[in-house]
Amino acid sequence: MGPDLVWRTDRWVTDRAGSKDPKLKSRQISDVGFDRLVRNVYKVLFTRGMRGLGIYSTDTETREYLAALV
Numbered sequence: 085m086g087p088d089l090v091w092r093t094d095r096w097v098t099d100r101a102g103s104k105d106p107k108l109k110s111r112q113i114s115d116v117g118f119d120r121l122v123r124n125v126y127k128v129l130f131t132r133g134m135r136g137l138g139i140y141s142t143d144t145e146t147r148e149y150l151a152a153l154v
Contacts, residue, residue, distance in 0.1 A: 085141040088122050091149040098122045 087102030098119045103109050108121060130137060141147045 085126065085139065085143070085146060087142055089126055089146075090141070090143045091146040096123070 086104065087099060088104075088108075089096060089098055090102075091097070100109060100115070100118055103122065107113075108118060113121070130139070139150060141150060
């Protein structure tokens with residue numbers, strides 16, 4: 085997981101500056117639209133695993149939260 089979706093204290097937070105997709109970084113998409121698109125991208129990626137899925141986050145707080153879930 086990149087810096088565009090991170091866990092902060094008690095919720096998932098999207099960050100436009102952390103996105104590498106130039107279309108998503110554009111200001112023509114509202115903040116709510118950006119949030120929805122980023123969450124959908126991760127939902128699609130996380131549901132495509134045929135034999136399993138490994139998740140790694142570049143963000144320390146997010147990694148700690150994910151590790152606590154397992």
